[in-house]
Amino acid sequence: SQQGEEDPQALSIQEGENATMNCSYKTSINNLQWYRQNSGRGLVHLILIRSNEREKHSGRLRVTLDTSKKSSSLLITASRAADTASYFCATDAGRDSNYQLIWGAGTKLIIKP
Amino acid sequence: EPEVTQTPSHQVTQMGQEVILRCVPISNHLYFYWYRQILGQKVEFLVSFYNNEISEKSEIFDDQFSVERPDGSNFTLKIRSTKLEDSAMYFCASMGVLSYTFGSGTRLTVV
Secondary structure (H helix, E strand, O other): OOOOEEEOOEEEEEOOOOEEEEEEOOOOOOEEEEEEEOOOOOEEEEEEEEOOOOEEEEOOEEEEEEOOOOEEEEEEOOOOHHHOEEEEEEEEOOHHHOOOOEEOOOEEEEEEO | OOOOEEEOOEEEEOOOOOEEEEEEOOOOOOEEEEEEEOOOOOEEEEEEEEOOEEEEEOOOOOOOEEEEOOOOOOEEEEEOOOOHHHOEEEEEEEEOOOOEEEOOOEEEEEO
Protein backbone atom coordinates (compact mmCIF):
# COMPACT_ATOMS: atom_id res chain seq x y z
CA SER A 1 0.00 0.00 0.00
CA GLN A 2 0.96 3.55 -0.63
CA GLN A 3 0.49 6.48 1.64
CA GLY A 4 -2.42 6.14 0.73
CA GLU A 5 -2.55 3.07 -1.27
CA GLU A 6 -5.67 1.77 -2.89
CA ASP A 7 -6.75 -1.73 -3.53
CA PRO A 8 -7.72 -3.30 -5.73
CA GLN A 9 -5.61 -1.76 -8.47
CA ALA A 10 -8.38 -2.52 -10.92
CA LEU A 11 -12.02 -3.45 -10.50
CA SER A 12 -14.52 -4.43 -13.18
CA ILE A 13 -18.20 -4.86 -12.26
CA GLN A 14 -21.60 -4.87 -13.87
CA GLU A 15 -23.69 -1.75 -13.96
CA GLY A 16 -25.97 -1.63 -10.96
CA GLU A 17 -23.57 -3.46 -8.65
CA ASN A 18 -21.78 -1.81 -5.77
CA ALA A 19 -18.09 -0.99 -6.02
CA THR A 20 -15.83 -0.92 -2.98
CA MET A 21 -12.33 0.48 -3.04
CA ASN A 22 -9.93 0.56 -0.13
CA CYS A 23 -7.13 2.85 0.83
CA SER A 24 -4.44 2.38 3.44
CA TYR A 25 -1.96 4.90 4.71
CA LYS A 26 1.07 4.86 6.95
CA THR A 27 1.30 8.04 8.99
CA SER A 28 -1.11 10.11 11.07
CA ILE A 29 -3.51 12.16 9.05
CA ASN A 30 -5.60 15.26 9.37
CA ASN A 31 -8.01 14.54 6.54
CA LEU A 32 -8.49 11.90 3.89
CA GLN A 33 -10.03 12.71 0.55
CA TRP A 34 -11.23 10.71 -2.42
CA TYR A 35 -10.92 11.95 -5.98
CA ARG A 36 -12.07 10.68 -9.35
CA GLN A 37 -10.15 11.04 -12.57
CA ASN A 38 -11.45 10.18 -15.99
CA SER A 39 -8.74 8.96 -18.33
CA GLY A 40 -6.17 11.70 -18.87
CA ARG A 41 -8.42 14.37 -17.39
CA GLY A 42 -8.62 16.47 -14.27
CA LEU A 43 -9.08 15.51 -10.64
CA VAL A 44 -12.61 15.75 -9.33
CA HIS A 45 -13.02 16.00 -5.60
CA LEU A 46 -15.57 13.52 -4.30
CA ILE A 47 -15.53 13.60 -0.54
CA LEU A 48 -13.40 14.62 2.41
CA ILE A 49 -13.46 12.84 5.74
CA ARG A 50 -11.75 14.27 8.79
CA SER A 51 -9.64 12.17 11.11
CA ASN A 52 -12.28 12.42 13.85
CA GLU A 53 -15.05 11.18 11.56
CA ARG A 54 -15.85 7.54 10.94
CA GLU A 55 -18.31 7.65 8.08
CA LYS A 56 -19.56 10.12 5.54
CA HIS A 57 -22.15 9.98 2.78
CA SER A 58 -22.62 11.96 -0.38
CA GLY A 59 -25.29 10.75 -2.78
CA ARG A 60 -24.31 7.25 -3.90
CA LEU A 61 -20.93 7.53 -2.17
CA ARG A 62 -20.12 6.25 1.28
CA VAL A 63 -16.71 6.70 2.82
CA THR A 64 -15.50 5.12 6.02
CA LEU A 65 -12.36 5.85 7.96
CA ASP A 66 -10.70 3.61 10.51
CA THR A 67 -7.78 5.50 11.99
CA SER A 68 -6.78 2.54 14.17
CA LYS A 69 -6.20 0.50 11.02
CA LYS A 70 -5.07 3.49 8.99
CA SER A 71 -7.53 2.64 6.28
CA SER A 72 -10.50 4.04 4.42
CA SER A 73 -13.02 2.62 2.03
CA LEU A 74 -15.07 4.20 -0.73
CA LEU A 75 -18.34 2.52 -1.63
CA ILE A 76 -20.20 3.50 -4.77
CA THR A 77 -23.70 2.07 -4.74
CA ALA A 78 -25.79 1.24 -7.80
CA SER A 79 -22.89 1.86 -10.15
CA ARG A 80 -23.40 3.45 -13.55
CA ALA A 81 -21.33 3.37 -16.71
CA ALA A 82 -20.42 7.01 -16.05
CA ASP A 83 -18.66 5.94 -12.85
CA THR A 84 -15.94 4.35 -14.98
CA ALA A 85 -12.80 6.21 -13.92
CA SER A 86 -9.75 5.98 -11.68
CA TYR A 87 -10.30 6.69 -8.01
CA PHE A 88 -7.58 8.06 -5.76
CA CYS A 89 -7.32 8.62 -2.06
CA ALA A 90 -5.17 11.43 -0.75
CA THR A 91 -4.19 12.26 2.80
CA ASP A 92 -2.88 15.36 4.46
CA ALA A 93 -1.17 15.73 7.80
CA GLY A 94 -2.51 19.17 8.53
CA ARG A 95 -0.98 22.58 8.91
CA ASP A 96 2.50 21.36 9.83
CA SER A 97 2.79 19.85 6.37
CA ASN A 98 1.03 22.81 4.74
CA TYR A 99 -1.87 20.48 4.01
CA GLN A 100 0.23 18.81 1.33
CA LEU A 101 -1.64 15.86 -0.19
CA ILE A 102 -0.02 12.45 -0.45
CA TRP A 103 -1.66 10.30 -3.06
CA GLY A 104 -2.30 6.66 -3.66
CA ALA A 105 -1.74 4.93 -6.98
CA GLY A 106 -5.46 4.63 -7.57
CA THR A 107 -8.07 2.03 -8.40
CA LYS A 108 -9.18 1.79 -11.99
CA LEU A 109 -12.91 1.10 -11.97
CA ILE A 110 -14.67 -0.21 -15.05
CA ILE A 111 -18.44 -0.45 -15.07
CA LYS A 112 -19.72 -2.83 -17.71
CA PRO A 113 -23.10 -1.93 -19.19
CA GLU B 1 -18.86 27.79 -8.12
CA PRO B 2 -15.32 29.23 -8.03
CA GLU B 3 -12.79 27.45 -10.20
CA VAL B 4 -9.05 27.11 -10.51
CA THR B 5 -8.10 27.90 -14.08
CA GLN B 6 -5.01 26.51 -15.77
CA THR B 7 -3.51 27.47 -19.09
CA PRO B 8 -2.56 26.13 -21.50
CA SER B 9 -4.41 22.82 -21.43
CA HIS B 10 -1.70 21.26 -23.61
CA GLN B 11 1.87 22.28 -24.25
CA VAL B 12 4.45 20.60 -26.43
CA THR B 13 8.00 21.81 -26.01
CA GLN B 14 11.45 20.88 -27.15
CA MET B 15 13.86 19.41 -24.63
CA GLY B 16 15.95 22.14 -23.06
CA GLN B 17 13.33 24.84 -23.56
CA GLU B 18 11.74 26.82 -20.78
CA VAL B 19 8.05 26.49 -20.11
CA ILE B 20 5.71 28.47 -17.92
CA LEU B 21 2.51 26.91 -16.74
CA ARG B 22 -0.13 29.31 -15.55
CA CYS B 23 -2.81 29.07 -12.94
CA VAL B 24 -5.42 31.38 -11.52
CA PRO B 25 -6.32 30.07 -8.06
CA ILE B 26 -9.47 30.91 -6.18
CA SER B 27 -9.04 34.46 -4.98
CA ASN B 28 -9.72 34.07 -1.27
CA HIS B 29 -7.73 30.87 -0.86
CA LEU B 30 -4.53 31.01 1.11
CA TYR B 31 -2.54 27.95 0.05
CA PHE B 32 -1.47 27.22 -3.50
CA TYR B 33 0.04 24.06 -4.87
CA TRP B 34 1.51 22.39 -7.89
CA TYR B 35 1.23 18.65 -8.34
CA ARG B 36 2.22 16.52 -11.27
CA GLN B 37 1.12 13.15 -12.61
CA ILE B 38 3.28 11.21 -15.01
CA LEU B 39 1.09 9.17 -17.36
CA GLY B 40 -0.23 6.08 -15.64
CA GLN B 41 1.31 6.97 -12.29
CA LYS B 42 0.10 8.56 -9.10
CA VAL B 43 -0.14 12.25 -8.39
CA GLU B 44 2.98 13.71 -6.80
CA PHE B 45 3.36 16.85 -4.73
CA LEU B 46 5.76 19.42 -6.12
CA VAL B 47 5.44 22.59 -4.09
CA SER B 48 3.19 24.55 -1.76
CA PHE B 49 3.02 28.33 -1.56
CA TYR B 50 1.68 30.30 1.37
CA ASN B 51 1.96 33.92 2.37
CA ASN B 52 3.79 34.75 -0.85
CA GLU B 53 6.56 32.25 -0.43
CA ILE B 54 7.31 28.58 -0.86
CA SER B 55 6.20 26.79 2.28
CA GLU B 56 7.25 23.30 1.28
CA LYS B 57 8.74 21.55 -1.70
CA SER B 58 9.40 17.97 -2.67
CA GLU B 59 12.59 16.35 -3.89
CA ILE B 60 11.22 16.61 -7.41
CA PHE B 61 11.16 20.40 -7.15
CA ASP B 62 14.81 20.99 -7.91
CA ASP B 63 16.59 24.07 -9.22
CA GLN B 64 14.96 23.65 -12.62
CA PHE B 65 11.61 24.56 -11.10
CA SER B 66 10.38 27.85 -9.75
CA VAL B 67 7.04 29.32 -8.77
CA GLU B 68 5.79 32.87 -8.67
CA ARG B 69 2.68 34.76 -7.77
CA PRO B 70 3.54 37.90 -9.68
CA ASP B 71 0.37 39.92 -9.44
CA GLY B 72 -1.73 38.54 -6.61
CA SER B 73 -3.93 36.49 -8.92
CA ASN B 74 -1.75 34.37 -11.19
CA PHE B 75 0.37 31.51 -9.87
CA THR B 76 2.98 30.19 -12.26
CA LEU B 77 5.25 27.19 -12.44
CA LYS B 78 8.38 27.61 -14.53
CA ILE B 79 10.58 24.78 -15.70
CA ARG B 80 13.83 26.30 -16.90
CA SER B 81 15.28 23.58 -19.07
CA THR B 82 12.80 20.83 -19.74
CA LYS B 83 13.78 17.18 -19.84
CA LEU B 84 11.95 14.29 -21.40
CA GLU B 85 11.01 13.04 -17.95
CA ASP B 86 9.20 16.30 -17.21
CA SER B 87 6.43 15.11 -19.53
CA ALA B 88 3.40 14.85 -17.28
CA MET B 89 0.10 16.38 -16.35
CA TYR B 90 0.64 19.35 -14.06
CA PHE B 91 -2.15 20.31 -11.70
CA CYS B 92 -2.52 23.54 -9.83
CA ALA B 93 -4.64 23.60 -6.70
CA SER B 94 -5.66 26.08 -4.09
CA MET B 95 -7.00 25.50 -0.64
CA GLY B 96 -9.40 27.55 1.41
CA VAL B 97 -10.94 26.44 4.65
CA LEU B 98 -10.24 22.69 4.38
CA SER B 99 -11.42 22.81 0.79
CA TYR B 100 -9.07 21.83 -2.01
CA THR B 101 -9.89 22.83 -5.57
CA PHE B 102 -7.88 21.54 -8.50
CA GLY B 103 -7.52 22.99 -11.94
CA SER B 104 -8.12 20.80 -14.96
CA GLY B 105 -4.40 20.46 -15.58
CA THR B 106 -1.80 21.22 -18.21
CA ARG B 107 -0.53 18.29 -20.21
CA LEU B 108 3.15 18.95 -20.88
CA THR B 109 4.89 16.91 -23.54
CA VAL B 110 8.63 17.31 -23.92
CA VAL B 111 10.01 16.07 -27.23
